[in-house]
Amino acid sequence: MDMQSKAKKLIKMIQTAPVEWKPLGEVGLLVRGNGLQKKDFTESGVPAIHYGQIYTYYGNQTDKTLSFVSPELAEKLKKVDKGDVVITNTSENIEDVGKALLYLGEEQAVTGGHATIFKPSKEIVGKFFVYFTQTEIFDKAKRKFAKGTKVIDVSATDMAKIQIPIPPLETQKKIVKILDKFTELEATLEATLEAELALRKRQYRYYRDFLLDFDNQIGGGIADGYQCRLKDVVWKTLGEVAEYSKNRICSDKLNEHNYVGVDNLLQNREGKKLSGYVPSEGKMTEYIVNDILIGNIRPYLKKIWQADCTGGTNGDVLVIRVTDEKVNPKYLYQVLADDKFFAFNMKHAKGAKMPRGSKTAIMQYKIPIPPLSEQEKIVAILDKFDTLTHSISEGLPYEIALRRKQYEYYRGQLLSFPKAA
Structure with missing residues (x-):
């Protein structure tokens, strides 16, 4: 029987299984850590679990730590024993609060004040609780107790109040066994897809460099007859073929999907994500379909996106619109998404800690303009790589998502116990 079939069978059993919901504090002891800062870490000594590493480097469990503290300091800190669960209490992101890690190391470890140690009683499996912290039920519960704005905190006292389903121990162990296997399968498949994605991105970069090399440094252009077509390439400044958007759009027409700030533009040409902030008043710079949006703070982050809708942005994002009918907007996007453009932008940027690109200098950037038919060929090739490496509706990112x-579905189903009547 494959894992999906086993999971479905167990899900049916869970729907009728006896389960009691109890506050976390009744099924184990919660101990808040204390007094551990980044400067306290050493290269060797007593194993220490640094709260930030729980959601950066570890998975669901570990038998070793990535950090250490001196024996003298360790004596003052709270102890983590084998089988304990370490839960993050504090983070700048609410999503990271409540991340949990099962410690299986033979040697006793310590942790600091940004984490709480949960010492499970005999009626709950530690790993079962770790998986439960990854559900929407737990997420909603922790948010009710979250305090703070810039730094979010859920205290150990409040964590103890969160209701946890307690099915029979044997059921908990079966759930853990299946979810462990799904985690393993997901990690293996994801690693394979990530490796394939990295390869495709390298190919994409190679072909973009090759096809846009109109000064013939590496023999660019479409290879066949390239030398014959070099004479058809015209070099113009960006300002001769495009302009910055002068249009404005009211904030009431913006939402998380079409408002673009520098924060929701993704690094390394990865496009954009939903915005966590939308202005509630005033007018913004408008962008339309095919406009090119470039993050103008810290140009080295290579934040660029070609619009597929109408929306608005602020002064930290440049909106470039093609004005020359002999230039394909998608071709111009590929030229501006090139490393040479970002290097040029950084060269003329002002500021040390937070460099900002020069709007004037950017419009002086030299653009190779081959005939439209040539631009269309280049776009057709590079668009395929763009879809393969970036599309969330198809391509490798879609496969990974x-x-x-699929894993999240089974985890949710396996941990969705009926509430007591």
């Missing part, structure tokens, strides 16, 4: 969603 699909596998994660």
Whole structure:
């Protein structure tokens, strides 16, 4: 019987299984850590669990730590024993609060004040609780107790109040066994897809460099007859073929999907994500379909996106619109998404800690303009790589997201116990 069939069988059993919901504090002891800062870490000594590493480097469990503290300091800190669960209490992101890690190391470890140690009683499996912290039920519960704005905190006292389903121990162990296997399968498949994605991105970069090399440094252009077509390439400044958007759009027409700030533009040409902030008043710079949006703070982050809708942005994002009918907007996007453009932008940027690109200098950037037919050929090739490496509705990123969603579905189902009547 494959894992999906086993999971479905167990899900049916869970729907009728006896389960009691109890506050976390009744099924184990919660101990808040204390007094551990980044400067306290050493290269060797007593194993220490640094709260930030729980959601950066570890998975669901570990038998070793990545950090250490001196024996003298360790004596003053709270102890983590084998089988204990370490839960993050504090983070700048609410999503990271409540991340949990099962410690299986033979040597006793310590942790600081940004984490709480949960010492499970005999009626709950520590790993079962770790998986439960990854559910929407737990997420909603922790948010009710979250305090703070810039730094979010859920205290150990409040964590103890969160209701946890307690099915029979044997059921908990079966759930853990299946979810462990799904985690393993997901990690293996994801690693394979990530490796394939990295390869495709390298190919994409190679072909973009090759096809846009009109000064013939590496023999660019479409290879066949390239030398014959070099004479058809015209070099113009960006300002001769495009302009910055002068249009304005009211904030009431913006939402998380079409408002673009520098924060929701993704690094390294990865496009954009939903915005966590939308202005509630005033007018913004408008962008339309095919406009090119470039993050103008810290140009080295290579934040660029070609619009597929109408929306608005602020002064930290440049909106470039093609004005020359002999230039394909998608071709111009590929030229501006090139490393040479970002290097040029950084060369003329002002400021040390937070460099900002020069709007004037950017419009002086030299653009190779081959005939439209040539631009269309280049776009057709590079668009395929762009879809393969970036599309969330198809291509490799979609495959990765699909596998994660499948795992999340079974985890949610296996941990969805009926509430007591």
